Amino acid sequence: MVAVSEQGELLAVGNGEAQIAVIVDGVSATVPVTVTGWSEKPEVGFRDFISPIISRAGCNQGACHASQYGKGGFVLSVFGFDPSMDHAAIVRDRMQRRLNFVDPEASLIVKKPTMQVSHGGGQRLKKGSVDYDTLITWIRNGAPAPRADAPTVTGLSVFPRQRRCTMDETQQLRVEATYSDGTSRDVTGWARFDSMDEGVVSVSENGQVHVVGQGQAAVMVRFDGEAQIATFMVPYGPPGKLPGWENNNFVDELASDKFRQLGIEPSPLCDEATFIRRAFLDAIGTLPTPEQTRAFLDSTDPNKRTLLVDRLLGLTGNGELDTYNDQYAAYWTLKWSDLLRNTSNGNATDEQRMWAMHNWIKESFRTNKSFDKFVSEMVTAKGSVFSNGPASYYQINNRPDDLAESTAQLFLGVRLQCAKCHHHPFEKYSQDDYYSFAAFFSRVGTKSSQEFGLFGREQVVMVKSSGEVRNPRNGKTMPPQTLSGEKLDHPLDRRIPLANWLTSADNKDFARSIANRYVSYLLGRGLVEPVDDMRATNPASNPELLDRLAQHFTESGFNVKQLMRAIMISRLYQLDSQPLPGNAADAKFYSHYYVKRLSAEPLLDAVDRVTASPTKFRNLPAGTRAIELPDAEYPDYFLNVFGKPKRASVCECERSPNENLAQALHTLNGDVVTGKIAAKNGRVAELLATEKSDAEIIEDLYLAALCRPPTNSEVATMLDFREHTQDRKEFFEDLLWGLVNSKQFLFVH
Structure with a gap:
């Protein structure tokens, strides 16, 4: 009644009952099997059986017959998402040359993948296998087309x-x-x-x-x-009790649960000097001054780390302590300007628009605008791009498909691009889903205005009374529908219900996406990687932690500062970056702090601060820092070498964290770094003009560059070098050069 393959697959060969014996290491079990409805001429559905066989063989992948022009004149749909098209290609195309109904085993669709005739794709099917026999049966039955009423x-x-x-x-x-x-x-x-x-x-x-x-x-x-x-x-080892581990908040509770499950011992806490440097760079993109570092290191307050986080984020409620708001706003404006692609493209007209959006983003972060409101204002924006900053979102993304893709990737962590042409291979989204989501933006248009002068070329974003999106595959008009399947519309502006759905507390994907981004920014990698590719088939390394962070973010009223605070006051954030033997292999679970290379703008600002030689940016006020640059178009060789993005993509990947040879050469002997170190009014020159001793200057340089005092061994070594150097200025310039080129300076650790 039943045959059993080497892989344990059962194949019905007749009606009736049978017993299957299973034996493993001397232990056996018997499984009763009943076969009904078996026939010598079974019905073989194209969608149920043939399409899966083609997919399993890899014939309908993009590199094979599902490429734009197919292979050898044979074109299939990507991953078999269009069975009717595939059936026509196999059965009717090229005058039915691929099938032989008289002798099914002589069919090209069988002989090619079994390599009975030459096939560029190699052997994809074994003669005599279940798949082979199923394909032969289907041809022998007349190669029936997919039934419209066939179950899916x-x-x-x-x-x-x-x-x-x-x-x-x-x-x-x-x-x-x-x-x-x-x-x-x-x-x-x-x-x-x-x-x-x-x-x-x-x-x-x-x-x-x-x-x-x-x-x-x-x-x-x-x-x-x-x-x-x-x-x-x-597990890396047996489940442990984590001796010495104390939870600061829910982040630690859920992270330590994962450590115990995996038998990972987390690294100890980082020292105070490491923490102040890490917190300053992560929160406001700026190094602390030597005075700020000394004050923090000298403090005996047991809660000084939490207080520092609150001060950096402006959450103390005391105006005299909350002094970093402008720096916080500048740094996070830079980050979101990159993602939103706010750039002038070197165009004078776009420069006006760019400034309007830049100022709106900056004010949003300066006032700690709730993130749901920040997104809603952008999604529903209209009016002049010169006077209403968020309206630029519709100048940067000026087609419904651009808007659908950008909105999904930025605020839901969903990469919709694949679904534009075919069903997403790793997701639930189809072409209909893609174009239904794009339909929310189908009635957004722009018109010109001369309000800002005859040559102002101002663009005004407006809502039209008509406009639809069609699925190009079938020409069907698509109603606006969210990615969760809700059909929403509005008599005046379809974007209003979209914004409400997108930022709703019930839309878990919104909060999870933003929480995941900020985990990446602060802890060195997202709970989901890549951070903007969140899907069921790309699970979080700690799903419970991601869900709890998203819940906290939602319950705080989508308060980004509160989200950052929850992460930064956790013990997890404060772990040392030096791995232990038992956690060195961990790259997902945060058992030690993941070192991050300083990105271009904070790095240039750090060089400027350490050397006390600020960079002057063309057409901008003196004292403007790199993190305050509003545009991607400012010509600066240092920033270009260190990967300042062109703002051409909403993907986080546009800013690469990887090092390259040009960067190493530039810090080693580039004109920018060496010139700043040797500047007449720079830090070395200023220190030499004081009456400080060599040891005191060494300490000042270490505090400025590495945010820590030198060790006794380092001081002794430096003083020994100093004794053998005739030129005092040259010695301290060399020392500062060495500090700036050290990994402790170039990385957040």
Whole structure:
């Protein structure tokens, strides 16, 4: 009645009952099996059976027959999302040359993938396999087309969903598809499996998972447009009690739960000097002065770290202490101007628009505007781009598809771009979803105005009374619909219900997306990476922590400063960056602080502050810092070398954290750094003009550059070098050069 393959797959060969014996390591079990409805001429549906076989073989991937022009004149839909098109290509295209109804085994669609004739894609199908026999049966039955009433896949289940493993273990996954008619089917043999972290687990094409490393990893499982994951946890060591660990808040509670699950020992707390430098650079993008550092190090207040965070974020409620608001606003305006792509493009007219948006962003952060209001003002903006800053969002993104993609990626962490042309391969979004979301922006337009002068070329964002979006694949007019499937409209402006839905407390994706970004900014990596690719098949390293941060963010009224505070006062944020032997391999769970390279603008400002030689930017007031630059177009070689983005993309990836040779050479012997160190009015010259001793100057330079005093050993070494150097000025310039080129200076650690 039933045949069993080497992989344990059952194949019905007749009606009746049978017993399947399973034996593993001397332990056995018997499984009763009943076969009904078996036929020597079974019905083989194209969508149910043939399309999954094609997908499993990889024929409908972008690099093969699903590329723009296909391969060898044979074009299939991407990942099989258009079964009717695929059926026509196989059955009718090229005068039916791909099928032989008289002798099915002579069909090109069979002979090519089995390499009975030359095939550029190599062998994709084994003769005599279940898939081969199914394909032959389908051809023998007349190659029927997909039925319009055929049940469709509505869900996918993977077993087991979670598993705790040890090194070198294996686990066979089982995949079950649920159909619209209520039936279910084991589709393990036709599902596609991908490891999301091959350093932890690998997975075979048949779904057998092999543990190869420690940590936590997901296996993505796909079938017929549906996707699910199975999560595998491989502890680094036995579960521990974390001696000495004390929770500061909920962040620590949930992080330490993960440490215990994975058997990770977290690093100890960083020292005070490291903390003040880290907190200043992360919160306001600026180094503390030597005086600020000394005051913090000398303080005996046991709560001084929390107080420092509150002062940097302007949350003490005391105007005399909350003195960093402008620096905070400047730094975070830079970050969000990059993401929102606010630039003049070197154009005088766009410069006016750029300044309007820059000032609006800066004022929003200066006043700590709630983030839901910040986003709503932008999404519903209209009026002059010269006088209403958020209206520039519609000048930068001037088509419904641009607006749909940017809005989803910026504020939901969803990359919709794939769904523009085909069903998203790793997500639930279809072309209909894409164009329905774009329909919210279909009635936004611009018109010219001469209010700012005949040659002002002012653009005014307006809402039109008509305008629709069509799905180009079928020409269907798409009603506005959110990515969660809610159809929303408004008689005056479709964007109003969109903004309400987008920023609603009920929209968990909004809060999770923003919380994840700020985890990345402060802790060195997001709970989800990439930070703007949040989907069910790209799970968070600590889902409970992400959900709790999102909840905290929502309950605070979408207060970004409160979100930052929750992270920065946590013990997790304050851990040392030096890993322990037991956590050195951890790159996901924050058991030690992840070192970050200073980005271009804070780095230039740090060089300016340490050398006391500020950069002068063309057409801007003296004293303007790099983090205050409103535009991406200011010509500055240093900033360009260190990766200041052109603001051409909403992706965080446009600003690369990676080092390169040009950067190393520039700090080592570039004119900017060496010129500032040797400046006549620079820090070295100022210190030499005082009556300070060599040891005192050494301490001042260390405090200015590294925000810590030198160790006794460092002082002794420097004084020894000084004794063998005739030129005092040259010695201290060399010392400052060495400090500026040190990793302790170039990185947030």
